Amino acid sequence: MTFLRAVANGLIAMVALVGPVAAGAADLRDVRESGVLRHLGIRYANFVTAEGQGFDVELVQGFARDLGVRYELVYSDFVSIVRDLLGKDVVRTGPEATLIGDFPVRGDMIATGFTILPWRAQVLLFSAPTFPSQVLAVARTESAYLPVPSQRDLAAEIAETKQLLGHKSLLVMERTCLDPANYGLAGTNITLRPYTASTNLSEMVPALLKGDADFTLLDVPDALLDLQRWTGQIKIIGPVSDIQELGAAFPKSAPQLRAAFDAYLTRIKTDGTYDSLVDKYYPGVRHYFPDFFAHEP
Numbered sequence: 001m002t003f004l005r006a007v008a009n010g011l012i013a014m015v016a017l018v019g020p021v022a023a024g025a026a027d028l029r030d031v032r033e034s035g036v037l038r039h040l041g042i043r044y045a046n047f048v049t050a051e052g053q054g055f056d057v058e059l060v061q062g063f064a065r066d067l068g069v070r071y072e073l074v075y076s077d078f079v080s081i082v083r084d085l086l087g088k089d090v091v092r093t094g095p096e097a098t099l100i101g102d103f104p105v106r107g108d109m110i111a112t113g114f115t116i117l118p119w120r121a122q123v124l125l126f127s128a129p130t131f132p133s134q135v136l137a138v139a140r141t142e143s144a145y146l147p148v149p150s151q152r153d154l155a156a157e158i159a160e161t162k163q164l165l166g167h168k169s170l171l172v173m174e175r176t177c178l179d180p181a182n183y184g185l186a187g188t189n190i191t192l193r194p195y196t197a198s199t200n201l202s203e204m205v206p207a208l209l210k211g212d213a214d215f216t217l218l219d220v221p222d223a224l225l226d227l228q229r230w231t232g233q234i235k236i237i238g239p240v241s242d243i244q245e246l247g248a249a250f251p252k253s254a255p256q257l258r259a260a261f262d263a264y265l266t267r268i269k270t271d272g273t274y275d276s277l278v279d280k281y282y283p284g285v286r287h288y289f290p291d292f293f294a295h296e297p
Contacts, residue, residue, distance in 0.1 A: 085110055097122045125255060137215050170214070
């Protein structure tokens with residue numbers, strides 16, 4: 001065996017012992033040393049737009065400036081985004097989430113209207129809440145289904161909405177915030193029709209209008225935009241979830257980066273920057289979630 005071959009074999013053995021290197025999985029010190037903060041985002045509901053703008057884009061751009069590093073937007077989708085952050089794919093078995101495989105790490109944090117769900121919290125570190133949400137059932141305006149009357153008891157309103165969906169078809173997108181498994185809709189008498197043409201949630205309403213199902217699901221930030229985009233063509237039937245919170249997500253190995261983001265978020269909520277972003281991208285949203293915005297610092 002030649003000397004060069006022996007060295008090469010030794011390097012291969014070392015890599016095998018330590019496992020695949022997660023290229024770029026970083027905590028605060030690593031981000032500062034690299035000089036760049038890679039923001040994983042999905043084109044979705046004014047949080048991240050195709051033009052590289054949006055609520056979460058400006059939020060993370062400000063965070064990058066706060067850290068003194070360059071900002072970089074890395075587009076992903078709902079199927080791949082956790083994999084792009086952790087270098088591992090997520091498999092759900094009931095309420096449990098496990099990580100498998102080895103993939104390239106493409107970003108340092110997720111901020112994209114990302115709902116804080118129990119299964120996601122098993123594998124990710126979430127920031128303090130950045131925005132409120134709720135998942136709603138939506139129908140075509142021309143349909144005979146009437147909106148569920150507003151009630152003081154949200155649980156009763158959710159139950160009535162789910163009862164209305166029974167024995168009817170519901171367009172859903174799995175592995176997203178609109179996954180029916182998140183809201184007790186799977187395994188019921190509702191006919192679930194997964195949307196598989198793409199992972200773009202903005203295509204749900206056009207598919208509904210084409211008649212792909214009786215109902216679909218939207219969360220409030222998306223619904224606010226779609227009610228304007230499809231004026232007079234869709235109507236809200238009722239909620240299928242409690243009030244939810246959205247947040248930025250980090251690897252479990254990046255607690256200092258998450259802590260720095262939380263400190264930054266507190267500062268911009270105090271100095272008015274956060275309020276300006278809310279009003280710029282989601283005018284009127286305070287009406288839907290007065291308690292959330294009343295609790296801002």
